[in-house]
Amino acid sequence: MRTTVHQALSQPSAWIRPAVLAFVLICLGGCSDDDDDRDRYAEIRLLNVSPDYRSLDLYVTAEGGNNDVMKVQDVAFETVSPYRKADSYVYDVKLKRNGVNGTLRTLGGEKQADGAHLTYIAFGSTGNLGIMKLNDDQTAANDNRAKLQVFNAADAGPLDIYLTDESVSLDDGEPLFGALASGASTGIAFLDSRTYRLRVVGTNDTSDLRLDLSGVTLASRQVMSLVLTATPGGVLVGAVFIPQRGELAIKHNTKARVRGAVGVDSGVNASIGGVTLLTGAGAGVISSRYSQIEAGSVAVDLKVGGVAVPVANQQLAAGGDYTLLVWSNAQGQQLAVIGDDNRLPSAGKAKLRVMNGRSGDARSVTMAVDFSPIAEGIAAGQISGYTEFGSTAEYQLDLSDTETATTLVTKTSVALANGGVYTLLASGSGTVSGTLRKDR
Numbered sequence: 001m002r003t004t005v006h007q008a009l010s011q012p013s014a015w016i017r018p019a020v021l022a023f024v025l026i027c028l029g030g031c032s033d034d035d036d037d038r039d040r041y042a043e044i045r046l047l048n049v050s051p052d053y054r055s056l057d058l059y060v061t062a063e064g065g066n067n068d069v070m071k072v073q074d075v076a077f078e079t080v081s082p083y084r085k086a087d088s089y090v091y092d093v094k095l096k097r098n099g100v101n102g103t104l105r106t107l108g109g110e111k112q113a114d115g116a117h118l119t120y121i122a123f124g125s126t127g128n129l130g131i132m133k134l135n136d137d138q139t140a141a142n143d144n145r146a147k148l149q150v151f152n153a154a155d156a157g158p159l160d161i162y163l164t165d166e167s168v169s170l171d172d173g174e175p176l177f178g179a180l181a182s183g184a185s186t187g188i189a190f191l192d193s194r195t196y197r198l199r200v201v202g203t204n205d206t207s208d209l210r211l212d213l214s215g216v217t218l219a220s221r222q223v224m225s226l227v228l229t230a231t232p233g234g235v236l237v238g239a240v241f242i243p244q245r246g247e248l249a250i251k252h253n254t255k256a257r258v259r260g261a262v263g264v265d266s267g268v269n270a271s272i273g274g275v276t277l278l279t280g281a282g283a284g285v286i287s288s289r290y291s292q293i294e295a296g297s298v299a300v301d302l303k304v305g306g307v308a309v310p311v312a313n314q315q316l317a318a319g320g321d322y323t324l325l326v327w328s329n330a331q332g333q334q335l336a337v338i339g340d341d342n343r344l345p346s347a348g349k350a351k352l353r354v355m356n357g358r359s360g361d362a363r364s365v366t367m368a369v370d371f372s373p374i375a376e377g378i379a380a381g382q383i384s385g386y387t388e389f390g391s392t393a394e395y396q397l398d399l400s401d402t403e404t405a406t407t408l409v410t411k412t413s414v415a416l417a418n419g420g421v422y423t424l425l426a427s428g429s430g431t432v433s434g435t436l437r438k439d440r
Helices: 005-010 018-028
Strands: 041-048 055-062 069-076 084-087 089-097 103-112 117-123 130-135 145-152 159-164 177-180 189-192 195-202 209-217 223-229 238-243 249-251 255-262 268-272 275-281 291-294 296-298 300-304 314-316 321-329 332-340 349-358 365-369 372-378 387-390 394-401 407-415 421-428 433-438
Touching: 041 055, 041 069, 041 103, 055 103, 069 084, 084 089, 103 117, 103 130, 117 223, 130 145, 145 159, 145 177, 159 223, 209 238, 255 268, 255 275, 255 349, 255 421, 268 321, 275 291, 291 296, 300 321, 300 332, 321 349, 349 365, 349 372, 394 421, 394 433, 407 421, 407 433
Parallel strands: 041 117, 145 223, 255 321, 349 421
Antiparallel strands: 041 084, 055 069, 055 089, 089 103, 117 130, 145 189, 159 177, 159 195, 195 209, 223 238, 238 249, 255 291, 268 275, 268 300, 296 314, 321 332, 349 387, 365 372, 365 394, 394 407, 421 433
């Protein structure tokens, strides 16, 4: 039986012990039967899906203040932190490398209300870290229904998302969500609670498959978030499923994308994992599209001028993009397996590299853009790093022999598209040609 304030005050003075007196004084200042402060703060957590930032801290700074307060510490890639309390207020939310004072990204004016549960999603590549917010206080769906929201945390450009029965052709329907840009999220879709096949494609191109995942089950009354995540090659995507306030279910992409490129003059036939990349291709040819195969240790079949070239199995990482470059030197025919970084460049930029497929003498090359060298001494069978350029100008590209400085190839009035990724392939023996390819 509960003692009320009135009853406590009406008892003999000997009954009023110090603890009771303290209780009385507190209640006189304002007391409720529930006396529960759970709704007087927000709870926040951090999900890290940025492959370039392997450990992150989250800070909050009260609006108008300058004191950064750490709320979440040392969140590793592909993990989510526990919820942490934050007083109900308006904050700037800041991301920092674990143990480093400098701020990487700030999300300003974040209202963290009484009783709110929020998940902040960190994503993006080095120098392009982004942050999105997930509201974890959605009401449950109706019986036999589920709610789904999608976040594009990949750097793969705009995507279309399909949820269908297993055998349905994508050409027979409309996407559940269309043209979802990197760094954006959808509204909430109401779906029947059952098992689906998830497919993600490049916008308006059902042949440009980025993820194919069977057995996606949405339970009755469930609230589910799907986060599309980046892969090493920058085009394929992975998936992280988050039931509301729940733990992660991570689904990695098991595919790799591969294409062929030719530096030798003789016709080249090449396949990998049973998928044909090149048929009778000569110097300067680059496959028009990447082909998808299962990642892992993959067999290569290579013929140059009709003669088989022994090649060991190649190890391809899941989610990676690769170019198989065929070239030659004094020791004979060679195969270089080159990792391609097709992640998008910075906003308003394009990025460019050189791939050296010079054959025969197999000499190194230098590339200049508007007469300024950006890649020097790139050996045969090798690539340069990428350099970013503004996408509004036209450029002159020059390839030269590194040792003699002799100009090998000149391309004028070259326009680089906004968001484009380009490779200039040097190929051939004797006379060198240059093939400029837009990789994405």
